[in-house]
């Protein structure tokens with residue numbers, strides 16, 4: 001496996017996985033690839049694979065958009081880290097703070113992959 005963090009992350013998405021980094025020293029988990037731990041300043045990370053299950057942690061006001069439009073939200077993964085992410089197009093009544101979501105991988109118009117979260121409540 002490559003050691004280039006951006007490549008490890010992309011490779012994860014290509015396998016339908018969300019990979020994240022955990023600090024080896026203080027165990028803080030990060031969605032974004034970083035060189036130093038924002039909590040303890042440590043330089044050593046290990047890669048872990050998220051279950052892809054989480055909840056909507058926060059919704060910016062601008063998410064009050066028509067149903068067809070993609071919304072952005074702060075998603076908190078079950079592993080305990082948070083990330084900004086797109087939500088799959090979903091009827092507004094299924095999107096609320098605390099709503100369960102699960103990972104999907106979407107392809108952008110330029111062919112790159114990005115994580116997308118689909119509200120999974122019935």
Ligand SMILES: [Zn+2]
Pocket residue numbers: 023024025026027028037038039040041042
């Ligand atoms: Zn740390």
